[in-house]
Amino acid sequence: MLLAIQYPSWLHPEIIPGLPFLRWYGLMYLVAFGIAYFLFSYQVKHGEFERYSGSQKAMTQDDISDLFIWGILGLILGARIFGTLVYNPETYLKAPWLIFWPFAGDGAGKLNFTGFQGMSYHGGFIGGFLGVVFWAKKYKFKFAAVADLMAVSIPLGYTFGRLGNFANGELYGRITTSKIGMIFPQTPISDRFYLAESWVRDFAEQAGLLVQDGASMINLPRHPSQLYEAFFEGVVLWLILWLLRKKKPFDGFLVCVYTLGYGFFRFFIEYFRQPDANKGYPISFGTGAANIYVYESWKNISTGQILCSLMILASLAAMLILYLKDKNLQDKKRKIDG
Numbered sequence: 001m002l003l004a005i006q007y008p009s010w011l012h013p014e015i016i017p018g019l020p021f022l023r024w025y026g027l028m029y030l031v032a033f034g035i036a037y038f039l040f041s042y043q044v045k046h047g048e049f050e051r052y053s054g055s056q057k058a059m060t061q062d063d064i065s066d067l068f069i070w071g072i073l074g075l076i077l078g079a080r081i082f083g084t085l086v087y088n089p090e091t092y093l094k095a096p097w098l099i100f101w102p103f104a105g106d107g108a109g110k111l112n113f114t115g116f117q118g119m120s121y122h123g124g125f126i127g128g129f130l131g132v133v134f135w136a137k138k139y140k141f142k143f144a145a146v147a148d149l150m151a152v153s154i155p156l157g158y159t160f161g162r163l164g165n166f167a168n169g170e171l172y173g174r175i176t177t178s179k180i181g182m183i184f185p186q187t188p189i190s191d192r193f194y195l196a197e198s199w200v201r202d203f204a205e206q207a208g209l210l211v212q213d214g215a216s217m218i219n220l221p222r223h224p225s226q227l228y229e230a231f232f233e234g235v236v237l238w239l240i241l242w243l244l245r246k247k248k249p250f251d252g253f254l255v256c257v258y259t260l261g262y263g264f265f266r267f268f269i270e271y272f273r274q275p276d277a278n279k280g281y282p283i284s285f286g287t288g289a290a291n292i293y294v295y296e297s298w299k300n301i302s303t304g305q306i307l308c309s310l311m312i313l314a315s316l317a318a319m320l321i322l323y324l325k326d327k328n329l330q331d332k333k334r335k336i337d338g
Contacts, residue, residue, distance in 0.1 A: 005179075005180065005181065005182045005221075005224075006182070006183065007169075007182055007183055007184055007185055011024075011167055012167075013025065013167060013168050013169065013186065015027065023167075023168070024163075024164055024167035024168065025164040025165070025167060025168045026164075027164070028160045028161055028163050028164030028167065029160075029161060029164060031157070031160045032157035032158065032159075032160040032161045032164075033068070033072060033157065034157075035153075035156050035157040035160065036068075036150075036153040036154050036156075036157040037064070037068055037153075039152065039153040039156065039157075040064060040067075040068075040149055040150065040152075040153040041061070041064055043149050043152065043153070043245070044059050044064060044149070048149070048245065048246070049145065049146075049149060052148075052245070052246060052248060053142060053144075053145030053148070053251055057140070057141060059141070063139060063141075066135060066139070067132065067135050067146070070131040070132065070134055070135040071128045071131045071132050071135070071150070072128075072131075073131055074127035074128045074129070074130050074131025074132070074134075075124045075125075075127050075128035075131065076119075076124070076127070077127050078120075078123040078124050078125070078126045078127015078128065078130070079119040079120050079121070079123045079124030079127060080099060080100065080119055080120075080123070081099060081123060081127075082120040082122060082123020082124070082126065082127075083119050083120030083123055084098075084099045085099075086120065086123070088276075121266075122307050122311070125259075129147075132146060132147060132150060142251060144251035144252035144255070144322065145251045145252075147252065147254075147255040148245075148248060148251060148252065148253065148254035148255055150255070151241055151254045151255040151257070151258035151259075152238075152241045152242060152245050152254060152258075154258070155233065155234050155235075155237040155238035155241065155258070155262075156234060156235065156238040158230075158233060158234045159230045159231075159234030159235055159238075160230075160234075162226045162227070162229045162230035162233070162234060163226070163227075163230055165226040166224065166226040166227060166230070168186070169184045169185065169186030169187065170186075170226075171225065171226055171273070172184050172187070172222045172223070172224065172225060172226065172274065173222050173223025173224065173225030173228075173272045173273045173274055174222060174223055174272060174273065174274045174292075174293055174294060174295055175193075175203065175220040175221065175222050175274075175293050175294060176207075176221060176222060176223050176295075177203065177206040177207045177221070178223075180223070180224070181207065181221030181222060181223065182221055182222060182223075182224045183219055183220070183221045183222070184219070184222060185219070187219050187222075189217070190277075191274075192217045192218060192219050192220075193217060193218055193219075193220055193293075194216060194217055195211060195215060195216060195217065195218055196216070200218065200220075203220060203294075204218055204220060207220065207221050209221075222274070223272040223273070225269060225272045225273045228269050228272060229265075229266070229269055232265040232269065233261075233262055233265045233266055233269070236265070237258065237261045237262060237265065240257070240261060241254055241257060241258060241261075244257060249323070249326070250322055250323060250325075250326035251322070251326075252318065252319075252322040253319065253322065256315045256316075256318050256319040256322065257315075259311055259312075259314070259315040259318075260311075260312055260315035260316065260319070262308075262311070263308040263309070263311035263312040263315060264308075264312060266304065266308045267305050267308040267309065267312070270302050270304045270305045270308065271295060271298065272295070273302070273304065274292060274293060275292045275302040275303065275304070276302075276303065277292065279302070279303045280292055281300040281301060281302060282301065282302075282303055282306060283300075283301035283306065284299070284300045284301070285297075285299035285300070286298065286299030286300045288300070
């Protein structure tokens with residue numbers, strides 16, 4: 001009996017099969033940006049920017065539009081550059097023009113439109129962060145206060161970005177024999193397994209897969225980690241921030257909660273994601289580190305987990321600095337008033 005969940009047969013990377021330029025991945029990005037824009041505008045429209053940040057300067061709709069242009073531009077550039085040069089430098093340092101080349105060969109000399117596959121969240125965060133910093137400085141808005149509004153607006157949009165990854169059949173997790181495992185039909189040959197290896201046959205048998213006579217490779221069920229991320233790093237994190245938005249003790253608190261929460265959730269979900277084959281485990285104290293496809297030990301740390309750890313530490317440090325800065329400011333005000 002097959003234990004894995006079947007990937008939806010109607011779902012393909014293209015919205016309309018045969019039209020490669022109309023893809024769910026691109027549509028989900030547009031939906032994500034639209035949701036973030038709506039939530040940001042909602043907070044500004046209801047006076048939350050001035051009320052909870054103490055800003056004396058009102059923000060107009062034109063200001064919001066300019067902010068999102070700079071933020072999205074920085075996000076896309078950062079996500080793509082970081083995702084290619086950090087995770088696959090061997091290819092892109094030799095041919096840097098491929099960073100923004102949305103086509104890939106099929107091995108038979110034919111070019112297929114693939115879009116920009118390989119977008120890094122951490123790079124997108126850094127790029128978007130710099131875009132917002134530039135905008136805030138240019139238009140003389142307090143960056144920490146603006147970043148708090150962005151932090152509340154982003155996670156729910158992020159959910160749709162991960163749903164786009166799911167529709168693309170990419171960024172799937174490790175192989176698993178659990179009942180929540182899923183077989184992704186778009187899995188490339190490079191991520192399938194040779195049946196000549198005994199552990200692969202044993203794994204397929206445990207998953208209840210029927211091995212066809214004469215087959216040399218098999219597509220094994222995997223964790224749908226895109227959906228885990230969509231829920232925890234998207235929906236759950238957004239609910240936390242939405243409930244905290246009117247109770248923040250100082251400017252910058254919400255963006256620190258966002259980066260702290262994202263880093264925490266992503267760190268643990270990384271145990272279900274498949275590490276990059278060319279990276280493996282940069283830190284390994286557990287067993288089975290040579291086989292990145294199967295979870296063996298929590299002591300094997302991926303590149304994503306290292307980045308998340310740095311993100312968590314930076315969030316805690318920034319929160320402490322902002323708290324002390326605000327406390328010092330409040331103490332000075334009390335002395336003046338007293």
